[in-house]
């Protein structure tokens with residue numbers, strides 16, 4: 001069995017690189033069909049989604065743009081609710097078909113708090129494509145349109161995902177051993 005060490009922890013291979021590539025191809029084909037004759041804008045959420053976004057976007061046959069943003073959280077001045085806002089958003093989203101690209105939807109907290117601010121920019125539509133989803137961990141309601149793999153509630157690294165800054169560079173996905 002293939003194992004890797006990241007910081008102090010052992011991880012074992014969970015999804016081989018070829019399987020990931022096959023699934024990304026399927027997702028790209030699905031998006032190519034769903035958005036035929038449209039010009040979607042991919043909004044990739046940094047840092048984790050960079051590898052998935054690159055592989056997915058490479059196989060998009062549409063007149064599609066891609067933009068990379070970071071999501072920063074801050075405490076609203078008046079409300080007690082948490083607000084997530086985009087850093088690096090230099091695109092006009094008005095009337096655009098937006099496809100958010102995420103590495104993983106875990107609790108769903110990030111997207112759940114970020115989506116309202118995106119809706120305020122009045123895009124024509126918003127869909128979510130995520131490489132991974134942990135359904136057992138998701139407690140904030142988020143509607144996901146494209147899921148690479150649904151995985152159990154265990155910590156994973158590789159294919160863009162990190163453990164304390166390391167492990168993003170692996171082409172396969174690894175699970176805590």
Ligand code: IMP
Pocket residue numbers: 048103104105106107108109110111154155156157161162163
């Ligand atoms: P959320 O809980 O859905 O808001 O996910 C927030 C972020 O936590 C994701 O975008 C990932 O960057 C990170 N994350 C969640 N689960 C994992 C994991 O298993 N490995 C690495 N990063 C993770």
